[in-house]
Amino acid sequence: MQVMTDLFASIFGDSMSPTALLITGGLTMALIMSLVMALCAIVFTWLERKVAGFLQSRYGPMRVGGFHGVLQPVADMVKILGKEDIIPQDADKALFMLSPFVIFVGSLMAWAAIPFAPGFIASDLDLGLFYIFAVSSAAPAGILMAGWASNNKWALYGAARGAAQMVSYEIPLALAVIPVVMVTGSLNMNAIVEAQGGGIWNWFIFHNPFLFIGFFLYFIASIAEVNRGPFDMPETESELVAGYHTEYTGMRFAFFFLAEYANLFLVSCIATAVFLGGWQPVAGPVFAPGLVFVIKACLLVLLQMLVRWTLPRLRVDQLMHTCWKVMVPLALLCVLGSGIWMMVSGELL
Amino acid sequence: MTQYLRDVYDAVVSAFKGMRITSKHLAKKPVTLQYPDERWVLPERFKGFIVNDTWRCDACLRCAKVCPVDCIYIETVGKAKDRFMYRYAIDYNKCIWCGLCTVECPTEACQHSLDYDHSLYKRQRLVHEFVTPEKPIPCHKETRLEMGYYVPNAEEEMAKLKAKKEADAKKAAEDAAAPPPADAPDEGKGD
Numbered sequence: 001m002q003v004m005t006d007l008f009a010s011i012f013g014d015s016m017s018p019t020a021l022l023i024t025g026g027l028t029m030a031l032i033m034s035l036v037m038a039l040c041a042i043v044f045t046w047l048e049r050k051v052a053g054f055l056q057s058r059y060g061p062m063r064v065g066g067f068h069g070v071l072q073p074v075a076d077m078v079k080i081l082g083k084e085d086i087i088p089q090d091a092d093k094a095l096f097m098l099s100p101f102v103i104f105v106g107s108l109m110a111w112a113a114i115p116f117a118p119g120f121i122a123s124d125l126d127l128g129l130f131y132i133f134a135v136s137s138a139a140p141a142g143i144l145m146a147g148w149a150s151n152n153k154w155a156l157y158g159a160a161r162g163a164a165q166m167v168s169y170e171i172p173l174a175l176a177v178i179p180v181v182m183v184t185g186s187l188n189m190n191a192i193v194e195a196q197g198g199g200i201w202n203w204f205i206f207h208n209p210f211l212f213i214g215f216f217l218y219f220i221a222s223i224a225e226v227n228r229g230p231f232d233m234p235e236t237e238s239e240l241v242a243g244y245h246t247e248y249t250g251m252r253f254a255f256f257f258l259a260e261y262a263n264l265f266l267v268s269c270i271a272t273a274v275f276l277g278g279w280q281p282v283a284g285p286v287f288a289p290g291l292v293f294v295i296k297a298c299l300l301v302l303l304q305m306l307v308r309w310t311l312p313r314l315r316v317d318q319l320m321h322t323c324w325k326v327m328v329p330l331a332l333l334c335v336l337g338s339g340i341w342m343m344v345s346g347e348l349l
Numbered sequence: 350m351t352q353y354l355r356d357v358y359d360a361v362v363s364a365f366k367g368m369r370i371t372s373k374h375l376a377k378k379p380v381t382l383q384y385p386d387e388r389w390v391l392p393e394r395f396k397g398f399i400v401n402d403t404w405r406c407d408a409c410l411r412c413a414k415v416c417p418v419d420c421i422y423i424e425t426v427g428k429a430k431d432r433f434m435y436r437y438a439i440d441y442n443k444c445i446w447c448g449l450c451t452v453e454c455p456t457e458a459c460q461h462s463l464d465y466d467h468s469l470y471k472r473q474r475l476v477h478e479f480v481t482p483e484k485p486i487p488c489h490k491e492t493r494l495e496m497g498y499y500v501p502n503a504e505e506e507m508a509k510l511k512a513k514k515e516a517d518a519k520k521a522a523e524d525a526a527a528p529p530p531a532d533a534p535d536e537g538k539g540d
Contacts, residue, residue, distance in 0.1 A: 055371045058381045310371040311364060326357055 002119040004028045029122040033111040037262040042073045044261045044301065051305045083250035088151050091247065095149035099142045100248070100255035106138030107262045114269045115189045117279050117289035128189035129181065132270060133174050136225070139263070140166040143234070143244050146256075150247035159244035161316055162227060162234030168323045169224040169231075175331035176218040179211050179338035180204050180274050183347070193278030197286075203277040208345075210337035215275045217331050219300075222267035224323070226260060229308035233316045268300035269293070276300075391463050396448055398464040401437055401479045405458035405499040408434040408488040412450035412459050418443045421450060422476075426485075430492050433485035441467070441475040456499060 005025035008016065016024070046061070050068065053060030065071025087096055113128040115121045125131050140163035147159020181187060183204060184195045196203050205215045224231040235243055245256045272278060276296050279289030314322065382389060391397075401412075413421040420443035424436040450459045469475055480486055487493050491510060493500050500506050 054375050054379060057374050058379045306368060306371065310367045
């Protein structure tokens with residue numbers, strides 16, 4: 001937000017009080033983050049379909065918009081806006097209408113603490129990382145609301161599974177990030193990124209072998225958090241029987257998917273900030289920090305898409321087994337191992 | 350405990366194996382042909398739309414009779430040497446592309462083409478008229494020979510026809526030169 005505040009200060013100078021500068025700066029950042037979310041949804045729906053196509057030896061969309069179907073998301077959007085908005089008769093109307101927004105807002109709030117570039121962070125909280133994990137917990141609440149308000153027992157069933165999955169996987173997610181906090185000594189996102197300066201070998205993923213494993217643990221847990229890839233049992237129930245967004249049509253349905261792609265980019269951004277050096281370049285001085293950050297995050301998104309279109313999905317009991325019996329012990333071991341490594345190498349003194 | 354560790358190892362290794370396979374496909378050129386810009390090269394005996402070569406067709410009506418869905422409409426007018434076919438139409442709405450008409454056709458007029466994509470907006474346009482009433486097709490062999498249409502073994506037939514014509518001409522000339530004796534009037538018949 002510093003960048004925005006300075007920008008407004010340079011334009012308006014003394015005519016704006018510091019509070020006004022703060023408010024306008026904050027509002028512009030919020031607007032930019034919302035635009036970034038919308039852009040994510042547009043670009044990643046296209047990218048997903050192309051990647052899925054090429055992985056399956058076929059082209060994806062090719063015709064809409066000339067070159068390789070780049071306007072396909074626009075066509076999809078127009079289609080979905082034209083659909084009828086149906087609310088089931090005995091559904092809880094208020095909750096029904098509210099739940100897509102709860103999920104969306106849970107994602108949007110977390111964007112406030114992502115460090116895109118030095119100074120270009122919506123809110124430089126000292127508790128940045130903790131805030132992100134705390135606020136992403138709004139999503140399971142939204143899912144339960146959606147399932148309950150649909151007045152459909154299969155939707156509720158799917159929603160319960162989805163919420164259970166998201167809540168469970170938040171634990172290895174947070175545990176995998178704790179060694180990073182131990183190394184940096186702070187939860188501030190800017191401090192975490194700045195501590196990774198000086199070339200690729202200073203990135204936290206290469207700091208010690210436990211952090212290397214920690215990155216992969218974080219990656220897998222983040223895929224489960226977004227309800228994607230091999231962990232999309234709550235969603236695919238809608239293909240099989242029902243899922244938490246069965247009763248949703250038109251734009252409300254689109255909101256769920258918007259939130260999914262925004263969440264996808266969000267967890268990739270967190271992974272780049274925490275493990276892959278954020279806006280620090282591979283070597284040399286800092287150049288185009290925003291671009292470097294976005295490119296790294298997009299590569300992680302691409303990896304997530306490859307994983308989704310390759311691996312078969314896990315059954316719900318296999319999902320839970322993986323979380324509680326494999327990932328949580330492994331994450332705890334990583335924390336312990338990282339601590340011992342740091343103690344032995346003298347960092348913890 | 351060993352089973353647990355083995356399961357974890359198997360899961361990780363198989364995930365990497367799967368990713369390697371799909372990533373290889375990501376780098377290859379897709380196998381899709383972008384229809385309608387790119388099309389598959391059809392084999393020469395491809396059973397496409399049935400077409401009738403009206404130069405060869407002599408209205409034997411075998412194709413119409415053998416068609417299981419009666420999609421060939423033929424109408425003729427006249428008798429013997431003046432017989433003409435003024436309508437030959439195939440209704441592609443009904444055609445099941447079985448090819449029985451091509452098997453039956455004695456002159457190889459009915460053949461499969463290499464066409465396969467004719468989606469239209471009006472189903473009436475899928476009835477194709479091969480013959481217009483302004484230019485009807487002759488059916489009798491001699492008329493066909495005279496008008497230049499296809500007849501099997503055309504030279505022999507032409508030769509035969511010429512011979513026949515000469516014989517007829519000679520007979521006509523003989524009749525003109527030496528008229529035959531007039532028939533004696535009937536006498537004593539039917540008294």
